[in-house]
Amino acid sequence: MSLLEVNNLTVEFGDGDNPFRAVDQVGYSVEKGEIVGIVGESGSGKSVSSLSIMGLIEYPGKVKADTLKFEGQDLLAMSENKRRAITGAEIAMIFQEPMSSLNPCYTVEYQISEALKIHQSGDKKWRRQRVIELLDQVGIPDPESRLKTYPHQLSGGMSQRVMIAMAIACDPKLLIADEPTTALDVTIQAQIVDLLLDLQKQKNMGLVLITHDLALVAEAAHRVIVMYAGQVVETGPAEQIFSKPKHPYTQALLRSLPESSLGKDRLDALPGVVPGAFDRPIGCLLNPRCPYATERCQKEQPTMQGEGVRQVRCFTPLDEAGRPSA
Amino acid sequence: MSDTIMKAAALDSEQPANQEQESVLSVNGVKKHYHVKAGMFKPDATVKALDGVSFSLAKGKTLAVVGESGCGKSTLARVLTMIETPTAGELCFDGKDILSLGKDAAKALRQKIQIIFQNPYGSLNPRKKVGTILEEPLVINSDMSKAERKQKALAMLAKVGLRPEHYDRYPHMFSGGQRQRIAIARGLMLDPKVVVADEPVSALDVSVQAQVLNLMMDLQEEMGLSYIFISHDLSVVEHIADEVMVMYLGKAVEYASCEELFANPKHPYTQALLSSTPRLDPAHRREKIKLEGELPSPLNPPQGCAFHARCRYANDRCHKEQPALVRETNAQVACFAREEGRIA
Numbered sequence: 294m295s296l297l298e299v300n301n302l303t304v305e306f307g308d309g310d311n312p313f314r315a316v317d318q319v320g321y322s323v324e325k326g327e328i329v330g331i332v333g334e335s336g337s338g339k340s341v342s343s344l345s346i347m348g349l350i351e352y353p354g355k356v357k358a359d360t361l362k363f364e365g366q367d368l369l370a371m372s373e374n375k376r377r378a379i380t381g382a383e384i385a386m387i388f389q390e391p392m393s394s395l396n397p398c399y400t401v402e403y404q405i406s407e408a409l410k411i412h413q414s415g416d417k418k419w420r421r422q423r424v425i426e427l428l429d430q431v432g433i434p435d436p437e438s439r440l441k442t443y444p445h446q447l448s449g450g451m452s453q454r455v456m457i458a459m460a461i462a463c464d465p466k467l468l469i470a471d472e473p474t475t476a477l478d479v480t481i482q483a484q485i486v487d488l489l490l491d492l493q494k495q496k497n498m499g500l501v502l503i504t505h506d507l508a509l510v511a512e513a514a515h516r517v518i519v520m521y522a523g524q525v526v527e528t529g530p531a532e533q534i535f536s537k538p539k540h541p542y543t544q545a546l547l548r549s550l551p552e553s554s555l556g557k558d559r560l561d562a563l564p565g566v567v568p569g570a571f572d573r574p575i576g577c578l579l580n581p582r583c584p585y586a587t588e589r590c591q592k593e594q595p596t597m598q599g600e601g602v603r604q605v606r607c608f609t610p611l612d613e614a615g616r617p618s619a
Numbered sequence: 620m621s622d623t624i625m626k627a628a629a630l631d632s633e634q635p636a637n638q639e640q641e642s643v644l645s646v647n648g649v650k651k652h653y654h655v656k657a658g659m660f661k662p663d664a665t666v667k668a669l670d671g672v673s674f675s676l677a678k679g680k681t682l683a684v685v686g687e688s689g690c691g692k693s694t695l696a697r698v699l700t701m702i703e704t705p706t707a708g709e710l711c712f713d714g715k716d717i718l719s720l721g722k723d724a725a726k727a728l729r730q731k732i733q734i735i736f737q738n739p740y741g742s743l744n745p746r747k748k749v750g751t752i753l754e755e756p757l758v759i760n761s762d763m764s765k766a767e768r769k770q771k772a773l774a775m776l777a778k779v780g781l782r783p784e785h786y787d788r789y790p791h792m793f794s795g796g797q798r799q800r801i802a803i804a805r806g807l808m809l810d811p812k813v814v815v816a817d818e819p820v821s822a823l824d825v826s827v828q829a830q831v832l833n834l835m836m837d838l839q840e841e842m843g844l845s846y847i848f849i850s851h852d853l854s855v856v857e858h859i860a861d862e863v864m865v866m867y868l869g870k871a872v873e874y875a876s877c878e879e880l881f882a883n884p885k886h887p888y889t890q891a892l893l894s895s896t897p898r899l900d901p902a903h904r905r906e907k908i909k910l911e912g913e914l915p916s917p918l919n920p921p922q923g924c925a926f927h928a929r930c931r932y933a934n935d936r937c938h939k940e941q942p943a944l945v946r947e948t949n950a951q952v953a954c955f956a957r958e959e960g961r962i963a
Contacts, residue, residue, distance in 0.1 A: 334824035335795075448913055449688075478687035479851060480910045483895035487909070505825060508854075508897035512904070535899060549829035551858035552899050559836060560858065562829035566794045 295322040296467055296499040297346070297384075300360035304338075304345050306353060313570040315341045315354075317523040320597075323467060323499040328490075330514030330531065331503045332546075336567040338523035339503045340389075343469045347386050348376055363467070382412040385465035389472040391452035395444040401428075401455050402440040408462045427458040432488055450481035454488070461492060467499040468492075474509070486513060507550060511535045516602060519543045522568050522578045529603040537613055539605040541583045544615060577608070585609060585617040643845045644699070644732070644813050645675035649708030651694050655918070666917045668694040669705070670869035673944075674862075676813065679839065681846040683860035683877070685853060685892070689914050691869040692849045696817045699847060700734045701725065712813070730760050733811040737818040739798035743790040749776075749801055750786040756808045771808065778841075779804045780834060796827035800834065807838065815847040820855060832859060853896045857881050865889045868917060868925040875950030885952045887930050887962070924955065932956035 302319045305312035316338040323329050331339045345356045348368070361368045363384060368376055388394040396404060405427060406420040415423070421440070428436035431454040444452055453473065460468060470489060474482040490513060493500045502514055510517055510531065517534045519527040519542065527540040538544040547553055548561035565582040568574060577595055580586040589608055597604045609617035651669035669691045676682050684692050697703040699710070701717065710717040712728055720728065736742040743752060753772040757763050763771070773783050779800040790798055799819060806814055819835070820828040836859065838844060850856050856863060856877070863880045865873040865888065873886040884890045887908075894905040910929050915921050924942050927933040936955050944951040945958055956962045 334826060450913055478914075479853070479892055479895045480687060481913060483907065483909070486897075506897060507825065508899045511899045512897050546825055547899065549826045550899060551829075551832070551854040552903065554858060559833045560829040562833050563826040564830070566796060566827060567824070 294365050295362075296325050296327075296364060297323040297501075298360050298362040299342075299346065300358060302342060302345065302356070302358040302361060304341050304350060305355045305357075307570075312355070314523055316345065319520070319523075319525050321518050321525065321528060323501060325466070325499055326493075326497040327516065328493060328500045328502060328514045330510035330517045331501060331520060332505065332507055332510050332517060333520035334505060334546075334567050336522065336569060337520040339520055340471050341523075342520075343386065343471055343501060343503055346469065347380050347384060378412070381408055382463040383465050384467045384469065385460040385463070386469040386471065387453075387456050387460045387473050390476050391456050392444070392449060392476065394456060395452055397444050400441050400443055401447075405455065405459050405462055408459060412463045423462070424458075427462055428455075430461070430492070431455070431458045432484075433458075449477050450484065453477060453481075453485050457485075457488065457492070461496070464496060465498060467501070469501045469503070471503045472505070473502070475504070475506075482509075507535075507546060508552065519546070522573070524578060524606060525597065525604075526579070526606045527604070528597075533603060537611075538615075539599075539603075539610040540607050541585050541611065541617070542579050544611060545582075545584075577606075585611075641678050642675040643678050643713060644847075645709075645711045646699070647673045647709040647711070649673070649695075649698060649710065650706045651691075651698055651703060652706045657918075664918055667869050667920065668917060669698060671708070672864075672866070672869075672871055674864055674871070674874060676845050676847065677861075678812075678845055679843050680861040681839070681848050681859055683848045683850060683856040683863045684866060685850060685856055685863060686866035687851060687914055689868070689917060690866040691917075692851075692866060693817055694869075695866075696734060696815045696847070696849055699813075699815050700732055701729050702734075726760075730756075730809040731811050732813045732815065733806040733809065735799075735802050735806045735814060735816045735819050738822050739795055739802050740822070742802055743798055745790055747789075748786070749788055749790065749793075752790070752801065753786075753805055753808055756805065760809055772804075775804045775808060778807075778838070794827075795823050796830055799823060799831050803831075803834065803838070807842070807844075810842070811844070813845045813847065815849070817849045818851070819848075821850065821852060828855070835859070853881075853893060854898075865892065868915065868920060870925065870953065871944060871951075872926065872953050873950060874944065879949045883949075885947070885950055885957055886954050887932055887956065888926050891929075924953075930956075932962055934961075 300320045302316060303314060304316040305314050307313045319342050333339050344350055350356050358369060363379060402424050405424045409420045409423055425436045428439055433439055433451065433454050473489060474485050477485060502510060504510055514531045517529060517531045518525055521542050527543050534543060538547060545563040549563055551560060554560045563582055568578060574581050576592050577590040580590040595606050595608050597606050599605055612618050648671050649669060650671055653666045653668055654663045655666055657664040672695060674682060684695060686692050698705045717728055750772055753775060754768045757768045773786060776783065776785060781800055820831050823831060839846060848859055860877045863875060863877050864871050867888050873889045884893050891908045891910045894908045898904045912929050915925060921928055923939045924937045927937040942953040942955050944953045
């Protein structure tokens with residue numbers, strides 16, 4: 294049984310007749326102790342799909358799914374109370390901007406112990422002890438003296454450590470990290486990624502790492518999901534995705550990184566931008582930007598094809614040499 | 620390695636590394652100190668945002684300034700564009716000392732050094748049309764007629780890859796990449812010679828980032844621009860820069876050509892920065908050097924070398940004295956461990 298199983302997840306916003314699909318038929322699973330990276334540019338639905346797993350999509354957003362199961366329990370069918378007991382305790386999330394995700398009005402101790410108060414029994418003394426333990430685990434020096442600090446007294450890296458402490462407070466089985474290092478400096482980013490991976494290994498958590506930094510995912514994740522305009526376009530083991538991408542979008546993304554153009558004059562840029570709510574193309578969503586698009590791509594939408602975990606949404610998936618198959 | 624180290628004069632009097640090429644902008648020992656109130660009964664504290672930086676920028680070349688937040692990169696951009704007046708030091712543009720010029724001459728010179736800001740969502744006035752945004756520098760600084768201004772704005776739009784109909788639109792109608800193109804176009808309206816780009820692509824997505832970088836390189840070739848490219852993303856810097864200056868807490872710690880810096884980083888901080896940058900290709904990955912701690916507060920900088928608390932090579936001398944930039948064969952490095960031959 295997978296830790297998390299998602300099938301045909303769709304999130305829609307807007308009015309009934311013509312809703313905007315921010316997430317379109319997304320499906321994946323996360324096993325225990327596995328690191329899954331979700332990559333894609335802004336507007337590709339990475340964050341919205343994970344928010345919907347946490348149950349954080351508010352009206353008028355609508356979440357639909359064939360399956361949305363955590364350890365075999367259907368998250369959509371269960372009562373609101375039961376779901377709340379799971380999210381925050383067994384599924385936890387680290388949000389993108391540490392500086393703005395913490396409440397400026399409360400101390401670090403209060404914010405971390407809030408989750409403990411709700412999800413676990415124990416008195417105030419125990420909670421304080423646990424908070425100190427957590428702060429120590431996330432590498433904050435002299436944790437006791439930090440209990441009474443407010444978020445504005447912390448640097449970006451420290452705030453992110455506090456966010457991580459909050460997320461792991463109840464020993465979650467699944468941790469979703471949404472761009473955990475985007476707002477941070479390179480050396481601090483390396484520290485936070487190390488910390489996350491250490492914790493993941495120690496506690497054998499499932500970790501969903503959402504980021505736009507392809508290189509980061511290449512270094513950390515076991516399995517990768519590439520998203521484009523709300524759809525999953527390619528999935529597979531990390532080393533295969535990065536060495537032999539099958540979807541033209543994955544290929545283009547990798548090529549547009551400066552690292553891929555070492556020694557070249559110009560970067561291989563993918564023209565155009567991710568389509569928004571009002572300019573969604575007909576057919577394959579990538580077709581206006583795709584160098585290999587055929588007539589069929591402009592009319593029909595491809596479905597996910599392939600065996601097992603290696604799947605791709607393309608009529609002419611790329612072969613080993615990076616050329617489209619006929 | 621110590622035999623290759625050539626003792627040079629102290630930082631403030633040092634000549635820039637690149638002398639054979641004509642330099643457009645040369646900066647010598649520039650400092651910017653801010654006075655801040657520390658508390659009601661405490662004396663004012665000084666933040667040394669920029670503490671003695673020197674470099675020279677050759678025509679048509681790109682100098683990248685790299686460092687973490689708080690190292691003084693953006694202050695440098697503000698000083699170079701004359702938004703802020705430096706506390707000390709010299710700024711020479713085309714051989715003329717900018718700081719000693721009169722008001723009118725300074726205004727004329729200011730047109731030749733332009734800036735592109737980081738966040739295109741914040742740097743364009745949402746109440747003005749693109750045309751107005753682009754023409755504003757011309758209205759202030761030139762006596763062109765309305766028709767001439769429009770013509771120039773349209774030509775510039777075409778140059779940055781936008782269409783004429785975009786002239787009458789508002790910034791909110793554009794995507795991030797297009798907005799950054801508008802910001803670039805605005806920066807180029809007065810035909811500058813030097814463009815200071817303060818993290819121009821850090822707010823953009825990977826595929827759009829590549830488009831904007833390509834555009835910047837095309838424009839550089841076409842218009843003979845020199846760039847000061849401020850960034851924290853080393854892979855971008857590696858691609859676009861000719862020379863790189865690494866800064867830490869208001870000071871340059873290493874200044875070298877791009878190839879040399881990436882092939883052979885010398886300062887322990889540069890080495891750590893390079894090793895912490897994630898890489899796609901396992902062959903490009905370097906051995907991870909873990910840096911403990913964070914950038915110290917500029918309000919309360921450590922004694923001695925600013926980096927010593929995080930440096931694995933630090934010894935007693937590093938705790939007490941401040942290293943100056945020392946010229947080596949291919950680079951300038953400010954590090955005692957290097958000077959004493961403790962690290963290769």
